[in-house]
Amino acid sequence: MGASLLHAAVTLLWLAATTGFLDPTRRDQLMRQEASRQTGGGVALTPAEQRLDNRLHRMKVHEMEAKPFPPSIHFFKAKKLIRDSPIFKLLQDMPKGGALHIHSSSLVSAEWLVKNATYRPNCYVCFTWDNSVRFVFSQQQPYPRWDCFYWQLLSTLRAKVADQSAFDASLLKYLTLVTDDPDGEYPNQDVVWDKFEKTFIAAEGLISHAPVMKDYLLEGLSELHRDNVMYLELRSQLARTYELDGTIHDRIWTLRIFQDVTRKFVADHPDFVGARMILSVHRASSASKVKAAVEEALALRREFPDVVAGFDLVGREDRGSPLWYFRDALSLPARRGLDLPYFFHAGETDKEGTETDQNVLDALLFNASRIGHGYALAHHPLAKEISRLGQVAVEVCPISNQVLKLVSDLRNHPAAVLMSEGHPLVISSDDPSMLGTTGLSYDFYQAFVGIGGLRANVGTLKELALNSIRFSSLPPNLKDAAKVVWQKKWDSFVSAHS
Template sequence: MPEFSPASSLTTRYPSSPLYCSCFGDSSNCPTSRASSMGSKFSSFRLRVRGRKRLTMFSPKSKTPKHLADGHTRQRGASRKGDASESDGDFDKAAALELIKAHDSEVDRRRSGVETSRLGAENGSLGLPLDLDATGAEKRVPVPSKEEYDELRKHVFAVEQELSFDARCRSRASDLEMDVDAIIRKIREKDDREIYASQPKRRGYQGQMHERFAGDHFLSNVDIINKTDLFEIASKMPKGAHLHIHFNACLPPNVLLGIATGMDRMFVSSTLPLIHKAGDEDEYENFDKCEIQFSIMNQKRLDKKIGNLFSADYIRGHMMKFSDFRRQFPSHYTRAAVDEWLLHKLMFEERETHHPFQTASGAWEKFNGRTRMMKGLFNYETAYREYTKLCLADFVRDNIQYAEIRPNFMQTNQLYTDDGEGMINNEGIMKIIISAVEEFQKEVAEKGQFFGGLKVIYCTPRSMDQENVKKALKECIEFKKRWPQWIAGFDLVGEEAKGHPIKEFVPELLEFKRQCAAQNLDIPFLFHCGETLDMGTDTDGNLVDALLLGSKRIGHGFALAKHPYVMQQMKAKGICLELCPISNEILGLTPRVGGHAMYQLLANNVHCTVSSDNGALFRSSLSHDFYQVMVGKADMGLFGWKQLAMWSIDHACLNEEEREIMRYEWNQQWNEFLKWVKTTYGDLIKDVAKI
């Protein structure tokens, strides 16, 4: 493996520029070229990109695309008195023409020799000019007839379709795929007509009545979604690789609650005493506000920490045996059974997610409390082993062919033995996962089924300090050397706005890349970043650092559409986004899936995959996310799903032999899926040929 270079991470398959030379090359005029530390070069370059101070980028010898040079000239021109508006408009038009030419060239390339229609004006633009004077005397052009206008309009739509992210899949489609695509479009209409339209309207502000529709708030629709034919089809569809799933939130919470019920050493604590305030306006306020945590405890750890959660004298954090808690609960809370109440504490609900006062920060506060609650249900040996097996079975049930899971690894990780006496370290956690997967693979093979297995993305919290992140990076290398086929990459996880930005760990991350190169280890970065609405902060600045550090994939990347230069660089590098649409909606980035940034990103042909993130907390599965992706865009069909699934295999951390096996198996299952759809729903379209 070659020595890592931030310069090479930007310039591969992209025109060279004095910007890169001035920061990383041999330019004698560049101060950073004389710096002794690669870290200082990296920081200097990062500031240049963030500050957009690209003066050297536009020299006469620069190979920078003209539309970028125009943008720079626009900045200079705007400083001249009297001509700012005029020059801005001219430069914007010139930049638009360059992009039009680029799109036309792309269409020509895709058509592979088919003659391009000559429907535009001489300068490449379509339609009437916008800069005619009042009489049109100096720039008179013929006004098109209605027929000519319709032809121009048809041409624009045709070009947009040819540039769409799913165009290749559509152009290469088999007859069977064309039929299934038509069926799916009919299914969408049928679901809207028979399922959503039949639901009672909901009463809103001042009595306004609201119809139900696909693409509304996920948490308000989830029970309806589960009844639709489109969701059944989404469930059956082979999804390829699931690349963004946090391992402690893969399965419905009732699975872990069921295991915990049978554990003798399981204890529970609360942040508030669970007391009934008779006569108060909200008599069960503490039950609503409290945060519950679970833990396996031995007697030594319990000393002086025993308490009764239902006592007014209860001290925060003191433990009560879970079996006792379950037995006493009905006497103190009458609105729901104990399991129903616990599930309510673990999963998001529509009213809290979409309350008028709710914010992304507030949603994260609730999310973090729920992950702490899940941690205690997950952090002992029996639960971890059983959960891993059930998770693998659920992947197969949801028609996932391969997965890359994200467990958290820390020096203070707490995975207990069932009696609470012993501790299992990170190495032990890896052994549990590997053992469970190998056992499951044998069982699947014996049944004649296929599951391509999983790999582990080594994750550590971004809230850690530099020293602990350094230790985590060291352990990641050790794990990769010990289990080379199991470690997929490295990530920093946790709330992006509250944790440290990536830039604070640049020295440690660069050193990690050097060590990997020296030892011929391939451990790509797979960073969470751009999971934010912020602009101009360190939070959305993580996208720049992920780019410069050569991240193979980006977790979420919601903010990327707001950074066109970074987006084009990521496209040039082949960096893929791990979309998590339901997660982004529930955590406050968009109120409904139709407003998700993914449609802008896909329109720009940014490679993306679909993932569920923390499905256990969101009442969702990967099938639900694929469903949401489709209903959020009126013209999305089979080919959008297909491209997203294919990209998931293309961008998975697989060697070429593994990837070819995955592609072959996915294609086999894809063809079976198509036949199933046509057999089951073929009567929805006319003249469907028999299989």
């Protein structure tokens, strides 16, 4: 809203308050002005989109009267309710654009890992002292190590159990956070994050096996495509992959596999526009290791300019060092006059006033292209304004924020404020396999029904989907091509559901 328009609105409210004169026409004008500021508020709807909007509004009114209201309860308890929702079924059909915030170790459903990867020959398992598991593929029984003293061949172990389905279900619990009693099992953030990090370690032994890696990436793209997602930006620490004979591949090999799998998938699915990778390093690393990771990212971006999108720091912000601690490493590309886009996790915290909380401002100081999570951004008016005016989009991951105990009722998510102000946002799923989801539909549901409330409409959905292309790392010509593909799918979707 411009300064003159804001002044007029404030004057109108003051006159109404002091004179007692309430003009319904002026009230309607104010309400329209406010609605025009929200995400999607400036989108002009076609007649077909208006019909769909009316239908969705009626569905949402009915849904919001439900007890319990799905976004108000923990996702693990709400999932079945959401799955049965007619709004969710409609959102599954909706072309959602791109997934811009997903981690490589959680790209593919945990069910696929158990049913596919763990059934392959030469797969060993070890149950650790801290109630976790480790997997490795080996031609012979692996040597004991500090966390694994006894490795068992999974095929032999399965042959000994009477109920293999129950056994597979028990393995699944090590690879996800899903539980029937989330509040009891995860009473605070420390407990849920400890389990969260164990699931990553457990999955890594399966995913980093070279033959599994190739199929894993292909399955990940397929799961996204089935959910009507057409593009991916994958955050990855590029763990070294290994062969059965112990051969270790370097990061360049992994990037080439990622590139080859993506090209093949796009060739077989012309409506999928591609995938790129955001290289990352854990924020608990030393300053020297982060500097080395930035150096490597610059080199890999030169070698794979169409694949490497940029760089990020990952891991729990509250336990890792803040961005400012790594300022020497993060300012290195600018000092050399080189381009390395940043997509920082920043503000994934509810600890206001801490160094972690300041990451949102530091991310902007380092010229981040997008902000991952940005949960704390609503508490930083200056950073929020810089982000909005600079069109630095926030990657909102509703289910992840709820499961990791930043917010219990998604109607209270800070993104509701950002949405009402038309702040640039994209919706993503963060760690879908760990959270019991695939694709983006569940997170779109939570954003549309819970965070957006009744005011979120078809224009909101349209803008959020287009934002995922607009704020992607794709070059302008590919963004334009992706928008053409998306628009065709969107028109078909609206026609089918209006």
